Structures are given as C-alpha cells and as structure tokens.
Ligand code: SF4
C-alpha cells in the first residue's frame with residue numbers, strides 16, 4: 358500500500374481539471390478561425406483556398422457589397438486560410454469551445470463596399486482591395502503626378518482599361534469589336 362502511495366505521489370497530476378478550470382492549449386493549436394475585418398481587403402484568397410468550403414464570398418453588385426462568410430460547421434481547422442491571406446486578416450485562434458444552441462450562431466459574416474469604375478461606373482472590386490492596389494502602385498513613385506496617375510488607374514475597371522489600352526495602340530474599330538464580343 359505504501360509503495361502504491363509513493364508511486365502515486367511521484368507521478369503527480371496526470372489529468373487536467375477542465376472543464377472546472379480553463380484548459381491551456383499547446384502552441385500552434387488550431388482553433389476557430391478569427392477574422393479581423395479592419396485588416397481584411399475582401400480579396401477572396403481564403404475562400405478559394407478553403408478545402409472544406411467553410412469560407413465563401415458573395416458579390417452583390419446591385420447592393421454595392423461583397424459578403425465574406427465563415428460557416429464553422431464545415432471548418433476542418435486546416436489553417437489554409439491563414440496561410441494564404443495576404444494581409445494577415447485571418448488566423449486560427451485558441452478557441453475550441455464551439456458548441457452553440459442555434460445553427461445561425463455557427464456563421465460569421467463581414468460586409469465590404471465595392472469600388473465603382475471611375476469611367477463606366479460599374480462596381481468591379483472591393484474598395485479596400487483597390488485602395489491597397491493604388492497604394493502599392495504609387496509606393497515607389499518619386500513624381501507625385503505619376504503616383505496620382507497610377508492611383509487613378511487603379512480605380513478603372515479591367516474592361517475600361519482594356520478598351521483604353523487598345524485605343525492607345527491605334528486599333529481600328531475597337532468599339533465595334535468590343536460590342537461584337539459582348
Ligand atoms: S481552417 Fe481550413 S477549413 Fe477552416 S476556414 Fe480556414 S481554410 Fe477553411
């Protein structure tokens with residue numbers, strides 16, 4: 358008996374007190390994905406990379422918004438979203454107590470405004486993506502006019518940019534051609 362007691366004392370605690378005490382998770386633990394909407398530029402890279410389709414992105418041009426959505430019920434905690442995010446807006450937190458009583462509570466959403474083309478007015482990309490692109494384009498420009506020109510260019514939709522490029526290269530009947538392709 359004494360020997361057994363000695364063995365028990367030597368072994369110490371081999372179980373944890375959870376759920377009566379908080380549980381510390383190990384470093385690198387992959388819990389619930391957390392989005393920082395302020396940091397997110399709504400680029401959609403995480404939604405493309407998500408293998409479980411837990412992340413989705415819907416563009417509602419008529420409502421001038423893009424909706425990012427996480428459905429935790431589908432998440433497999435693989436961490437791909439965190440790996441591909443260019444702005445570190447999403448990371449896997451240490452949260453693992455994810456039981457809810459209503460299915461609606463398994464959804465996390467964030468809404469972003471769309472940028473309208475400065476030429477044709479069509480909504481073509483999230484405002485924050487365009488703002489970041491404009492900043493990056495202007496970053497190493499020493500001439501302020503050139504920096505402004507690049508910023509202005511970032512606010513033009515791909516279709517208008519393509520049309521401008523064709524016109525500048527002296528293509529004939531470009532409007533006719535584009536109309537025919539539409
Ligand atoms: S952790 Fe994996 S499954 Fe979960 S949202 Fe991110 S990419 Fe999708």
Ligand code: SF4
Nearest residue numbers: 397398400401403442
């Ligand atoms: S990859 Fe990052 S910045 Fe892009 S939509 Fe996902 S969380 Fe936002």
